[in-house]
Amino acid sequence: MKGDVFLDQQTDNSINAENGPSARQQEVLTAVLDLMVEEGDRFSMASVARRASCSKETLYKWFGDRDGLLTATVQRQASKVAMPELDRQEITLESFRRGLVGFAISWIQVITGDVSAALNQLAISHASSGKSRLGEIVLNNGPSEMARRLKPIFQLGRDAGLIQFDNIDTIFRSYFGLVVADWQIRKLLGEKTRPSSKGIEDTAVRAVDQFLILYGVNEKTNNINV
């Protein structure tokens, strides 16, 4: 009998809440990510088991069901996608600009990469039917995380007298738009041609130039937020 407390002595093998997935479990998640990149959402649990050399039963014991497996993979990987960092020490206009350009370059590289695209595609597929929280997770680790990282930087820039703005959300949205532009949606819709490093760099430099025209104080009268 399934619910019998005397027979039901199995220990709990699902992901450890505090330590996160074990080494072996992470191997499995890596395999899942590979399959995501290769086949989108169309891989089966059997194919995961095959790829990871584990049994299906183990998958279910560890992750509950398919959704749990996807969620664990996205959760682990979304935060792992090499996200740009900005050095808070530097504070001259030139170093500030350099920092923003570097951030922009990394960002464009990430969103036009296969891993990020696969995660977003999967999350978007699932978001449409509201069955899982993958969309939320990716949103939280993508755009929202970028906002979290950038906003303090903008504030530093303002404190240093380099830029000015009223609304932190608005300035973030401007930066987002100028940097990401249509790169992401084109990639998500399957456009094959990835931009060259040169193309990415040019876009980033131009985006930051424009951003500083709009919000920089050195560029005199141009700021509409005064």
Add this chain to the structure above:
Amino acid sequence: MKGDVFLDQQTDNSINAENGPSARQQEVLTAVLDLMVEEGDRFSMASVARRASCSKETLYKWFGDRDGLLTATVQRQASKVAMPELDRQEITLESFRRGLVGFAISWIQVITGDVSAALNQLAISHASSGKSRLGEIVLNNGPSEMARRLKPIFQLGRDAGLIQFDNIDTIFRSYFGLVVADWQIRKLLGEKTRPSSKGIEDTAVRAVDQFLILYGVNEKTNNINV
């Protein structure tokens, strides 16, 4: 025998190439679109037949297979999504600005709407596994179509001495970024809160203001493209 020309006298009931889908066929496609909005990609052929009050056999006779049905729906609908128009007659700075703002408002409304989101989500899901051309179709009717409509407008603006730029692709990308910003990706990832009309208007006005700062000639020294 299947290929026997004498026995194989059936007429071709698939979509007429020159006239497009018949009225009845369009009814079916409308039902499919509704299901797309409601359930994403997870509706079955049986549910389509039920909703459209037609037989599955008819679906297959008309559209070949599930992919054909999806393609027909996306193809018909993607171009139908109420896309902003710009009046080419007016040519003063203020009317030019008004035109750009109106276009931006419509655009944001479209991409944050359920129909557009459903089409993009479906196309993105299918793009990941490269099995169908839905991504291409949506890309062609979305971003690429916007570019086709906007570029001549920009050229008009340049001819009228209102804006200046070197590269038509670059100026389009700037406009795209400032207007679309993160609205679309957030919607695609399932963010529930739709922006208010006021919020959309504000964004559009701000985007165009910034756009004109970057590219307008009246705004003096600010243009980096001189």
Add this chain to the structure above:
DNA sequence: ATAACATAGTACCGTACGGTACGGTACCTT
């Protein structure tokens, strides 16, 4: 040593769905 447990491998079950076949009906043409 031996008992308890974890895991790989595999067989199996139920179901959902894409696709096909067929009977019945309405309409159109001759």
Add this chain to the structure above:
DNA sequence: AAGGTACCGTACCGTACGGTACTATGTTAT
């Protein structure tokens, strides 16, 4: 009236897949 065509409704088939059960093989703890 008779034949043909298009269509609806439904039953059916094969397959793929999520999920479960069972066995065999270590591995660890006592």
